[in-house]
Amino acid sequence: MALGHRVRGHRARAVTGSIAALAALGGLLTGCATDSAESAENTAVEVRPELRALLPGELRAESARIAVGTESGYPPFEYTNEAGRIVGFEIDLFDAASKRLGLKYNFVDMPWDSLVDELYASNVDVVAAAMSDTPERQADSDFVDYYNDSDAIMVPAGNPEGIKNLKDLCGRPVAVLGGTNPNDYTSQQTALLALNEKECQANPITITPFGTDAEALEQVQAGTADAELTQWSTGAYNAKQVGSGDIFQVANTEIINPTPLGFRFLKGDVEMVRAYQAAVQSIIDDGTYAEILAKHDLSVGALDKATVNGQ
Structure with missing residues (x-):
């Protein structure tokens, strides 16, 4: 399917500093978090050379690293644990997909209302923040869907x-x-x-x-x-x-507003979208995805296919 007609530019990839000072609520695990790629705990995911080849050329270098925008006050998708590490389902999933691609990354923790601006400004390369994939957002973004929620x-x-x-x-x-x-x-x-x-x-x-x-x-x-x-x-x-x-x-017992969630990329970032779609599909196929879902008690929203923009 078409992912947009604009060719992805070789833009500089920069990691912005953490700008979040998140509110704490009772036992809710939120707080100021580090922007370290060491947050996730997956270790057994092997690189697939044929998937790594899908990445843009500059991201195949050993020194390459991308910045990932997140908002760490949204458990069980992403939250800060007592050790100050960003953890959660989406963190583990993004980590597994990135390891499959052999791509290093840093999480950049920020308030929700900064995420899209930072993506538009190319200060982050992707947003991983339990973002709903909606037709309105698809006008200027592409989503690699990984979960169904309501x-x-x-x-x-x-x-x-x-x-x-x-x-x-x-x-x-x-x-x-x-x-x-x-x-x-x-x-x-x-x-x-x-x-x-x-x-x-x-x-x-x-x-x-x-x-x-x-x-x-x-x-x-x-x-x-x-x-x-x-x-x-x-x-x-x-x-x-x-x-x-x-x-x-x-309060509700009926399902309301079912929507896929996805990693959000700039429209036209075709190679990155295809690479992450293939990586997520790969960990679905080999059972890693199911293990991560089970770990976070989220199997109810599992997808069989990693789709782009819900298609």
Whole structure:
């Protein structure tokens, strides 16, 4: 399939410093993280020369290294552990795919609303931040999809407001990871805005975006928001892990807004996209992908094929 008509330029690849000072919430594992490629724990993935040959020429040099933008406050995809290392499902997956390609990298931790700007500015080469692959984002980006997820409505344990579905959010204050610039909207923020244009038009949701998921979820605990809309995998993780598992719960029992997640590249970065698609497919085929999913209790969203832009 076509990945865009612009030929990938031989742009300089630079690693920016960490600019994140992430909020901590109870037992939620977030914080300022290092930008080291030593974060992941996979060691048994071998380089495949035929896949390495798919990389752009300058990235086949032994000294080559790429910068990977992430936001480390989003467990179980990426978060900072007690040792200050960025860990998680997506970290392990990106590490395995990169080792298959024989490509070194550094993670660069930053707030959500900086990720896309840093990608556009070529300060990072790819974003790995549990980003939803949507038609709107495909206008200027290409995604290598690696997982299927849906949305979760996070509420206090016991669900005192009796929230069960998206329509129940009408007229309520709701927190969400996102930004004030449309380029920084998450798919959850976009979903809330769409509700205000339709089902909640007469009684709109008061939507407040935050730079990290932890900050958004903290509003629910503090009582300044009745709910938070987040990705299901992250919501389910936090419901179990924060405190003793008795602070939050996922309110919805029905699947809402199912969407693939993917590594995000600039439109036209054809060689990188093809290389990472092939690498992810390779670790799907040899069982490494299934092992990583099982390690993080995420097998429910497994893909059979590593797709580009959902196709």
